[in-house]
Amino acid sequence: MSGEVSEERFFVAVHVGAGYHSPVNEKALRSAMKTACIAAASILRTGSGGCVDAVSAAIETLENDPCTNAGRGSNLTEDGRVECDASVMDGKSGAFGAVGAVPGVENAIKIAALLVKEQMLGSFLLGRIPPMFLAGEGARAWAKSKGVNFLGTIEETNEWLVTRKAKEQWKYYKAMLEDSKSRSSSGKPSSSSLQVGNAPDLDGSHLMTGRDHAMDSIMDTVGVICIDKEGNVASGASSGGIALKVRGRVGLAATYGSGCWASSKDSFGATLKVGCCASGAGECLMRNFAAQECCTSSSLLQAGPSAACSEVLQTVHKESCQHGSAGILLVQAEAPSIGIGSPPQLKSVEIVAGYTTLSFGIGYFGNSMKQPKASILRSKKQQNRTDICQFAALVDLTCESAMKNLEGCSFFKNLVFHQLDVLDPCSISSLVDFVKSKYGKLDILVNNAGILGLSVDANAIEEVSNGEESTYIKWGEISTQPYNLGEQCIQTNYYGAKRMIQAFMPLLSSSDSPRIVNVSSSAGKLKFVINEWACNILNDTKTLNEERIDEILEGFLKDLKEGSLETKKWPSFLSAYTLSKAAMNAYTRLLAVKHMNKCIINCVCPGHVKTNLNLFTGPLNVEEGAHSVVRLALLPTHGEDVVSVVLTARDEKKGTDALDKFKGTHLSDLVMFHQLDVVDPVSVASLAQFVRTQFGKLDILVNNSGIGGVTADEEALRGSRTSDKEATGSQIEWKNILSESYELTVQCIQTNYYGAKRMVEHFIPIMESSDSPRIVNVSSSMGKLKICSIQYGTNNLPNMWFVASFVKTDLNYKTGILSVEDGAETPVKVALSPHDGPSGCFFDRNGITSFE
Structure with missing residues (x-):
């Protein structure tokens, strides 16, 4: 994922199946959903691909995670193999691609996405129509002809797809099946029942006892819905199918209109766009075209997401009462056009999850959120399958939503929002005019705009970080440094801050106590720059000037474009970020000398803060990271000594209670708490x-x-x-x-x-x-x-x-x-x-x- 900070609006919703999810596996499932959200967001945030690409990337992470019933770790067929179903639908074109019962494939979703793209390109040679649905070994052969690589032969790949857990469950259920067959042939009543999930007795009574307390009964699919900045929608589904399925059985995840559906087309002038994924008793949902019906009911019939989910679930249950357990994830987006001839802009989404099973695992992530949310929803009335449980949320994706998050703060009345793009001189000029007309001066300028300049493989994040948010990630192993992102990084981190300072210096001069805080990084220290020529220039305060900083950055970008960073002895990774921050530090020193006794100017490293810049892997929260920035911004004018105190306690509540006693005193800004x-x-x-x-x-x-x-x-x-x-x-x-x-x-x-x-x-x-x-x-x-x-x-x-x-x-x-x-x-x-x-x-x- 690119670590770029962007205002591009997007929304991602995922699910890991309806059924029963053991609490033992809940942490792993939530982690899988968050990783999938980040994978999709990495594409939508940067515009490096469309919604179909984002759906495919997210589902690939779920297929690669053995805790889901898709790809590796899937349920096994009656003869002990993995056969996968998958489909993708593009809401803008209506293109649909699916594969069914395909063996020896790590990521069935890749083939489905490829089918969609082939349809969007148009006819084959001689006017042949591109295929929409491929099945079995033929689907694998077609993908291979299109350049898709596999681990090995069908049998070799199948060995990788079959996990120990899946094999053990298969043996357990196989024994139950053989016992049932034996009793049936002898006229004896069966001692157990095996239903459409991947475990018996979906009311959970069997699963919660004895050896099966950690078993999941996840019914069929995983699914993803993605929406881009213009409200274009795509959805997809993937599944290993039900346990002990007949070889060659094609399920819900591959069936048109059933496992997934998406529509980006306005309905009679309405601005609503919808996407849906269904999970559960496959044959029952297929007969009712569950996903399509849900979208149609929500948008065309204007029933709304909640009512649409309930209506479809009730129909499924009524027509197939014994095996009608299901879950539906539906997202409805509002993306109105802001003017004649202008493209739509994603404004908000309503996400609804309805289910009649014991649990339903869902997650979602939008540009206005700090990080993905993921949860295993659980039914409170476990004995009555007719009950429909629902989760619903309305997510505002506009920039102004950040202000709404602060409405409860005591200082909210003093906050004002104004859009700013530090790459755009017109945007900066607009902000300067706003501040000048409203306040006539500026006391404090904090330059905090920053991007990494990397393209990061989101699929590798969970593996290298071992699921821990604060773990140090070796970015060099999972990232690349393309020239376009490196140039954007330099323009944002250094020249963006420089433009801001030059534009606001006249207003700062009108203040009695002006100060500038440039948020930098320890990565910008000269020991990390490595290049001896650049280090000598940046460290020579007598000859250092803005032109020489420009000379260094131009030389670096030239070498980056030519692929000669290593031979020219530039940093091996985070190169653009390191150079941008080193330039920021040097420019801060120049400014401090130039405006000595007129303006307090400093740069500061806030620490490894948990933000979207580092995929929320930092150990510090935003409040902790902001402390050093605020402390510099509020430095006493006459240079009095500032002492910061870190108060500690084993009991966090006692510590925070003690901290509260300082509120309203002159020490309140100098004392912080850490457990x-x-x-x-x-x-x-x-x-x-x-x-x-x-x-x-x-x-x-x-x-x-x-x-x-x-x-x-x-x-x-x-x-x-x-x-x-x-x-x-x-x-x-x-x-x-x-x-x-x-x-x-x-x-x-x-x-x-x-x-x-x-x-x-x-x-x-x-x-x-x-x-x-x-x-x-x-x-x-x-x-x-x-x-x-x-x-x-x-x-x-x-x-x-x-x-x-x-x-x-x-x-x-x-x-x-x-x-x-x-x-x-x-x-x-x-x-x-x-x-x-x-x-x-x-x-x-x-x-x-x-x-x-």
């Missing part, structure tokens, strides 16, 4: 990574985690206090109230000592970047005879110990004599002591004391 459990190495590492990416260093570490290692008899504690005044800790006979255990002792040592040690070890490398690092370990007078000093041998890293005295906290059941504010006085004093102050000492409220 931390010092006993958990992963939690400590997460905090260290957050601090590193957010600040690049740490000046002060205060280790304050501690537990008593005891449990108290609370009734005895209450009895030890006087009626008119609570006794302080020194007046309580703790030995009669407290009790210890081995488990609590271990937990105490792990928290109080090893937890602090773990924190110090993780943060030492980060603190070495500080000009004045210090560590404050909150200890106790009770540890004087048991002190365990940690030696690091680092002369410039003070290691201080102190005791905060008996403070009223949860640790001593609020029996201390000092308030929290009083107790914090000593730690703060030690933390802010001069850099050449005492180190390796033990402090109490009176100053340095002995360890003995």
